[in-house]
Amino acid sequence: MQATTTALVGRDADVVRLRELLAVERLVTVTGPGGVGKTRLALDAVVSGGWPVCELTDVDAAEDVPAAVAESLGFSSVDAAVVGIGEAERRLVLDSCEHMVSAAAAVAALLLRRCSRVRILATSREPLHVDGEHVFPLAPLDVPTGDDPDHVRDAPAVRLFVDRARTYGVTLNVDEQTAPALGALARRLDGLPLAIELAAARAPAFTSAEIVEHLDARLDLLERRRAGGPHHHRSLAAAIAWSYERLPEETRRFFTRLGVFAGSFTADIAAAVAAAPEEDRSAVLVHLDRLVAGSLVTVERRTERTWYRLLETLRDFSRDRLREQGELDRIQDRWVDAMVRVATDQVDTLLRTWSLEQYVAIHTLPGQLAQAIRWCLGHDSGPDRAHALFLPLFGILRSANGDFVADLGERLLHRWPDESAPNWAVTAAITATAHVSLGRFTTGAALAERALRVPDPGYAAVVARRALFLCDRASGHDDRALRWVEEGLAEAERLDIPPFHTELQGFHAVALAGVGRFDEALTAAADAHRDAVRQDSRLLKMFTLLTRGSLLALRDDAAGAHLLAEATAMARVVGKPFWVGVGHRSTGLCALLAGWLGDAAEELRRALDVFAGSGDVPEMWVTIRSVAAFLVAAGRDGAARTLASSAGTVPAIGGVDVLRRAVSTRLPVDLDATGPVLPLREAVALARRELAGPPLRAPEPVNRFEREGAVWTLGYAGTTVLLPDSKGLADIATLLRRPGREVHCTELAKVAVHEPDAGVVLDEQARRSYEKRITELQTELTEAEDAHDIGRAERVRVELDLLVDQLVAATSSANQVT
Template sequence: MPVSELQQRGGNLPAELTSFVDRRREISEARRVLSTARLVTLTGTGGVGKTRLALRVAGAVRRAFADGVWLAELAQVRDRTLVAHTVAQALRIHDIAGREPLGLLVDFLRDRQVLLVLDNCEHLVRECAGLADAVLREAAGLRILATSREILRVAGEQVLPVGPLPVPERNGSRPAGTRSPDTAVALFAERATAVVPAFAVSSENQEEVAGICRRLDGLPLAIELAAARLRALSAGQILARLDDRFALLTTGPRSVPARHQTLQATIDWSFRLCTPAEQALWARASVFAGSFGLPAAERICAGEDLPAESVFELLAGLVDKSILIHDNHRTGTRYRFLDTLRQYGQNKLRQAGQHARLRRRHAHWYLHLAEQGNRDWFGPNQATWLQRLRLEHANLRQALQFCLTTPGHAQTGLHLAAALRFYWFGCGLLAEGRHWIDRALAQDTAPSRARATALWIDAHIAVVQGDIPAATAMAHECSDWAQSRGDENVLAYAVFIRGAAARFSGDFQQAQVLLEDALARFEALGELNSTVIIAYVTLIGAAVFQGNLAHAVALGQHARALCEQHGDQWARAYTLYALTLAEWTRGEFAQASAHAQESLRVMHTFNDTFGIALLVERLAWIAEKAGECERAAVLFGTAHQIWPLVGGQPLFGSAHYLAAHEACEQQARRTLGDSAFEAAFRRGAELGFDQAIAHALGETPQPAPASPATATQPLAPLTRREQQVAELVAQGLFNKDIAARLVISRRTAEGHVERILTKLGFTKRTQLAAWVTEQRESRNS
């Protein structure tokens, strides 16, 4: 998936797939509370619509958050240590530097205006509360909207209970001053029309529909499940069956809330109306986390009682009954449960004594998938594999968690974590990859080829993260095992890791010896994959820093040819990046720029934020040396806004790298002057992600300096009040603070800010703040 589909400052809220019915009062109240409270938690029973309400509220306030509204879905997170990782990934922060994820989040959010939606916190309350408390203390511009069946109990938390939809009274009346009772009926009608287009609430069936809604206590999920039955039953028949079913219901402890009993009864009823085969598939498919595809369902869920060839039709039947939701992706149709329905299926699976068996099948299927992706990675299908594995992220996590928490499966987990090595690198998930491999190595400590392989992969991640001591220790353990067993393949990788560690420790001579040794071993073994190409890339850097530029270029051309021969794009892009270092050093700026832009296009396709940051930075160096200092300053500003998305400048923040960066930036500053440099830098930092990539690729004109009309004079005079508001914006105050300072309503303050931005031709508060500062300096000069 291209970066442009993900890296939007507006955030990552999903599109609504079904209509949203009413909830105007709840939306208004949530918006009001969110304007004053920094943590708002929507609570309520399962199926009451907390997530849909949160998403609707978040969409309604999007414009108030300059850096976007971001959704972190936590329902499928079962490893409590991955909460901060998951939130960082939702914010599109691909941590390369190996930092502690909570600290990374705090630093990223500290100076940003963001609304973070934490969805489904109830099973991770302690972790979510700790995260919310930590980031809210440090990030003044952050607001959090959480959904949870249990409150977080964080200081300053405002709790908004989410109740069911109002339903009509039996006599059709309602108490004075209460909301319209037609909301639940409207929801039933909306969902019924999707199932039976000719359906309409009429005088003949309105009391039956109202009775259904009353029987279901106005619970949205229960109403949707009932509406799906209109394919086979009339509204009257549905009501009669609900009455019969609920009359027979034994509710268990009186302490169980009535609405929970209602939802349980409704799902029980829906389950009983499924065919035995559909019931079996519902229970077995609940083993998936997130979404899943047909091949996985056929492999994992099929059995003697459920032939693989029947799975597709059964999935379609569950979709028709609103048990499953289907989404279309480039890699094929995906299916998913609402979390409440998945939990129900898991309970049925446990009751049948099949849960452990299905979890083992699930883990082995995803090991098979990872190994297949690992074999196929070095070829023309890399982008397809990355997209496929991204869609399976929740399932990969679940398979790893099962293996590393179930006795006897640690080595399967070790194989799986290691087999995903190109996924960890290609998706920028190095911190999570190392988390899983570290856990697996800690559990499966017996010397083996699987352990040795995992060691060099983990060491490779550690090198990229700049953790050279850990990488060196793991490489030596791997090497010792390989030498003791005569495993030349594993030994070649261990030598590569030792060479990479030497390269990024600044020992270029030793790095060259080791890397050339590793490459000779790979060639003798006939071993060729993306890691081998990265060994060439690493050797190119060592050669450049020793002044052997011709050799570096020859290595790059050879590695590039190998990639093109096999259709590899990802490693080819890094090869081109390495070539630009040699070409930049030799003064071949036109060639270096062409290679950097070619590489950047590939990195953009792969959504490789780390590679994008490296290449934008390199293009800034090239522009400065080519005498295009204003372009260089803009690109430095662009790189500055991208680096936080990968946790800052990681291993490439070595002495040589930082020295080159500093020299280029200082020269551009001297050439332009401080004021012009800062203005150009600011323009680059304010570019949207797509704009930034397009500019770096030379596909858009140089961002124009602010015109006199916007830099010095507004398009229309600011009133005295607007001038006051502008000054307060420049001081960093938000709209609610401005409203309090000037004793006006928040809405009035928002209106003032919007009119000021329009008059000045700006779109961001940061632009307004810079303009106010320039005006102040101009008056004082």
């Protein structure tokens, strides 16, 4: 919410007192009747303090309040906020709590109890009744008791009316002629700022005396209809109703229909929901201009677009009119239709491109989509609209909001279990992905396989296989993971959905590495990055750079670290905390594998800070597990066991997990020992202390020369590399296993020997195999150098040199025999 540009009149003492309270109290609730100016006072009191604002008028269900509060603080959940804030000083404005008072009170109490330096300023028509709450009752503005011009002129309620009339081009002088009407007007409106501002909007067309006359008539009517209602409420209702009745009929109709919007809206969405069939966009803009001019709608500009909003009191008024006219359900239904069109457009774009603009657009929708889905669950007989509303949520899906997506998806699938319904398979596949992101592999895999059994499942054929790849990859079933991702690639190509195909190419690279096909993995990663560049998708470029960097780091520490740093910088520029954190963690693991413990500590600390700052709880635990591995490598086993036990077994879910696997297989890391189990907040604190500890010395490096499947791991003097299986490496391994002993060359060549002491004899088949492989490697080296692929070129060069040396030596020995 943005503070208005008009001056706050008559509240100087209230602002000073409220600021004094906020300096010493942790929860202050400004209370008072609707229209008294609670929100405006709160915003002015904290205008220079950088307080985020959570507008609870945007929330339509009590269970959504915690998420709304967390989002306003910059976190994915309240639990994440508690951990991320910790002992830091944070502030929050909870606006319009009466809308969801019990839920707001519960969240406020939790934050105050768990975060010792959090301060909350709430606005509500009633107190929250939370321990430690200081209630600040806000009274209406003082009104004059008589008609003396000086007294009337100084009365805050009159000063406000005069000030606001000036903004409409009307200059009012308070003198003996005007003072009686102005004083009567202020008294008629009970000094309520919103009512006064609405009346001031009529100043260009009516004199103060005429405004009083119209208000008297409206109040008489209200007195007869609502004799028992609160006096202040009747005064405000009279002001709203009188302003409303001054509007042209078509604008009145448009205004009442805007009551279905809980939050901000654009002119285009307003046209779809509130305009008459014959009205075009220009007519809608005329309506909005009239409503803004009459103070019935507020306006603000964000991200180069104009957004409109109704204050809660005015929204309530509009919804009451809709109910009286019997139109509320029909217009609410029309709003759902408009949201379906928005959702469909987003999905169409999602299938064509993953641009940063698309990412931002989708992340503005979840709350509204959830509200519309709940309406469908309660009102629709069929699932078509609800499924359409659910599909864009794929664009926001990761572990931090997996619960939100999984819950909505399960409710949808339970409400309409017919698997033949359009989009059922896609809904099931997205829900399955949400379960997998949370580590619920059995549930996720079963649901994804159900989606694949549906005839012609559409792009669920890709999303479901993507979910199954993630599931099997995290579970260690690498062969199945490779199969799923290769099937998904084929489906993505068949369906012509380029961004999905590019992402799956990155996953394919990871899957190939998992089964030991490392050369192919590097090629697949390079292909994925080229596709991302071709699509000009910064999101995909970040992902593919991280994938390439992670794989390359297993061959060439420096080259891999360079790509990872580039990807992290790109994520920081485009403002994606999740990818910034992943980049820092991957760079830290790369440094850990290379033995650069100082760099590893710094990068892991940065990753932990990023995830704690964004409140991404799953990624915090993943990072803590990585810190535990780092501490083992640094010789701090006690703290490592504590962090590992606290994190538990954290599955590596996603494409960029090769470095975590490498740490577990290539370093002497034993994280299975049982230790104390800390809550997340304490585990984060311990990890930070250990990472900020004194300079670290790495233990003596472990030398290795062994084969794992189709990959050889070579480690010496702190440097470790992976190489594909080859005869030359097998020969070296044979020699190393027999130090000080003579090994006959024919044993290595696996050929017959007639003279035991004569030397090596190569038969023609062996020679042709050597020469064929050398030719292949020379071609591959040229390609790698042309592509500036440092890691690949170095790997090829090593194998080429070894084979050439062996062939020359063997040929020389054969000539000597001859």
